[in-house]
């Protein structure tokens with residue numbers, strides 16, 4: 477086996493990136509959620525890639541999704557492997573790669589390189605403020621942002637070549653992370669954003685007095701459906717952690733959420749709403765199909 481590419485993905489960006497890397501390296505594509513019932517995960521290839529979306533780096537968190545942290549915690553026997561990581565993001569990857577390197581080191585491994593890839597266009601601060609204070613509608617669909625999206629995808633294809641030659645040469649030492657100066661300048665803003673996020677998530681999860689990490693699984697308490705829900709059950713089948721049960725053909729969230737937004741993004745009738753996705757554009761990667769995302 478040449479390579480194993482482990483991935484986690486909600487709207488398909490990280491899956492598309494992982495798929496490109498697996499094709500380049502003639503590697504095996506392995507879904508991280510599909511392994512989470514195992515106590516230990518023993519990679520089989522010499523080259524190991526980990527691909528995932530950045531979560532909450534802009535709110536002063538590690539940037540690593542909870543499920544990916546749990547995955548790293550199960551990795552065994554990685555000391556002799558060539559490990560690299562790629563995280564997809566919306567413009568604020570922060571110190572995610574650096575934090576991942578630390579987590580891998582704690583498992584006895586060494587991250588040879590870590591790369592960030594901007595893949596989505598979140599709402600700008602201006603758009604959010606216009607929505608909040610002037611009640612202007614938010615643009616509902618990122619697919620309308622086609623030009624910007626095409627640029628991001630084209631940029632990724634170029635970067636794929638660079639990463640591929642980096643791996644081919646077994647290089648080490650590239651860690652795309654926030655600079656020391658950036659960390660210093662951003663520290664007060666991150667502290668403010670973290671405090672605001674904590675208060676928001678305490679409200680969303682209806683639980684006071686916990687850390688953001690503890691609140692994330694409960695943030696699904698803000699999800700709800702409207703009359704467009706036809707009971708198809710796709711939300712339950714696409715959820716990477718089986719956090720949705722269908723009760724009388726309606727989804728009921730079980731408070732073990734990863735906040736990946738797959739249910740929201742892949743619902744065919746756009747029936748899912750809630751404060752947690754208030755600022756999320758409806759989007760999934762155009763080259764990823766629903767069938768690629770289903771958990772069975």
Ligand SMILES: Cc1cc2nc3c(=O)[nH]c(=O)nc-3n(C[C@H](O)[C@H](O)[C@H](O)COP(=O)(O)O)c2cc1C
Pocket residue numbers: 484485486487488489490491528529530531532533534535564565566567568569595596735736737
């Ligand atoms: C819960 C959540 C938190 C996120 N936090 C960040 C962030 O801190 N910084 C950032 O640049 N993008 C952030 N994003 C955007 C994702 O990293 C980005 O859209 C990514 O490409 C999604 O990958 P996926 O389609 O594989 O799920 C966040 C997305 C979600 C759902």
Ligand code: SF4
Pocket residue numbers: 701704705706707708709710711712725726727742743744745746747748
């Ligand atoms: S995917 Fe959408 S329409 Fe289907 S059951 Fe879930 S919420 Fe309802």
Ligand code: SF4
Pocket residue numbers: 486696714715716717718719720729732733734735736737738739740
């Ligand atoms: S409930 Fe929705 S947001 Fe939460 S983990 Fe499942 S698919 Fe992702």
